[in-house]
Amino acid sequence: MSALTATALAHPNIAFIKYWGNRDQSIHLPQNGSLSMCLDGLYTTTTVRFDPQLTADSLVLDGSPVQGAGLVRVQQFLDHVRRLAEKDIYAQIESSNNFPAGAGIASSASAFAALALASTSALDLQLSEPDLSRLARLGSGSACRSIPGGFVEWQAGETDLDSYAFSLFPPDHWELLDLIVILDRAHKATGSAAGMALAHTSPLQKQRVTEAPMRLDFCRQALLERDFTSFAAVVELDSNWMHAVMQTSAPPLKYLLPATEDILDSVLGWRAEGHSVCATVDAGPNVHILCLPQEEAFLRQELSQLPEVLELITATPGGGARLLSVTA
Ligand code: DP6
Numbered sequence: 001m002s003a004l005t006a007t008a009l010a011h012p013n014i015a016f017i018k019y020w021g022n023r024d025q026s027i028h029l030p031q032n033g034s035l036s037m038c039l040d041g042l043y044t045t046t047t048v049r050f051d052p053q054l055t056a057d058s059l060v061l062d063g064s065p066v067q068g069a070g071l072v073r074v075q076q077f078l079d080h081v082r083r084l085a086e087k088d089i090y091a092q093i094e095s096s097n098n099f100p101a102g103a104g105i106a107s108s109a110s111a112f113a114a115l116a117l118a119s120t121s122a123l124d125l126q127l128s129e130p131d132l133s134r135l136a137r138l139g140s141g142s143a144c145r146s147i148p149g150g151f152v153e154w155q156a157g158e159t160d161l162d163s164y165a166f167s168l169f170p171p172d173h174w175e176l177l178d179l180i181v182i183l184d185r186a187h188k189a190t191g192s193a194a195g196m197a198l199a200h201t202s203p204l205q206k207q208r209v210t211e212a213p214m215r216l217d218f219c220r221q222a223l224l225e226r227d228f229t230s231f232a233a234v235v236e237l238d239s240n241w242m243h244a245v246m247q248t249s250a251p252p253l254k255y256l257l258p259a260t261e262d263i264l265d266s267v268l269g270w271r272a273e274g275h276s277v278c279a280t281v282d283a284g285p286n287v288h289i290l291c292l293p294q295e296e297a298f299l300r301q302e303l304s305q306l307p308e309v310l311e312l313i314t315a316t317p318g319g320g321a322r323l324l325s326v327t328a
Helices: 068-085 107-122 129-139 141-146 192-196 205-224 228-247 258-272 293-303
Strands: 004-010 013-017 022-024 034-040 044-050 058-061 091-097 151-154 165-169 177-182 277-280 287-291 311-317 322-327
Touching: 004 107, 013 141, 013 205, 013 228, 013 277, 013 287, 034 141, 034 205, 044 107, 058 068, 068 107, 068 129, 091 107, 107 129, 107 141, 107 322, 129 141, 129 165, 141 151, 151 205, 165 205, 177 293, 205 228, 228 277, 228 287, 258 277, 258 287, 258 293, 287 293, 293 311
Parallel strands: 058 091
Antiparallel strands: 004 044, 004 322, 013 034, 034 151, 034 311, 044 091, 151 165, 177 287, 177 311, 277 287
């Protein structure tokens, strides 16, 4: 058998309704459904080459070889793919991001979405979109939401079989912008897997999870109607719930910096003045300001005056994971 190579591209996504806590950590069966937007302008490109001559899997990320836990996570993921294809061959993986890893932009989402598509295509496994989303989920929960395009919902599901993501609306449904305010480029001290493993220790997690379906319904409806006021209210409520759980976990987790809090306060003030802006924060200090396109110039003007702001990145609703090439 000759070497089989495929290259795929996937966008990261920003969650409007968050995933934080698993029923089964080993296969990322979430405690609640979540909802996100794929981020065009940001992407991971991954080439996978399976070759019978190789004696181990290897990974090169942004030009540097990866060893240790990062490599093990990818090897374990490839084991799922090998099992599905019933093939016992190793792979060389080369992956690159056009955005800073560990910058509060979930790079594991685009990474495992691109890897799922490239690795299955290289082995000529033709998976349906739900099956590809389920597979990506095994690598990283949020990766299942980077398989379909546009505005995406991950249904929590009962088992591995029905826990996958699907597109609610295509990218052109609503011209929302995500202005990502980078305040810190360092890798976060507690990654999301370790952080969400503590969610059950928070006295607030149960209620956050119980009320998540209500917030999902509300957010889906706001998106359908392109109702920014309702959208802003539910997105901020959901982000606050997640950070309240983080801060009341044992030990407590605090991802927000003083500058994060300042920007969140400013966003509230701007909205009170009539601007169509709201904010959400993942497991890191950087702020995702979601807004209508006419607000971008104003926001850039305001934010560029703050010394804590290292970089501003604009993303628009993006498509799903896509295959760039396959060669035998
Ligand atoms: C805060 O998907 O990165 O971004 O499944 O352990 O890889 P693992 O976690 P991950 O968690 C994402 C958490 C979040 C919220 C979200 O994107 O829904």
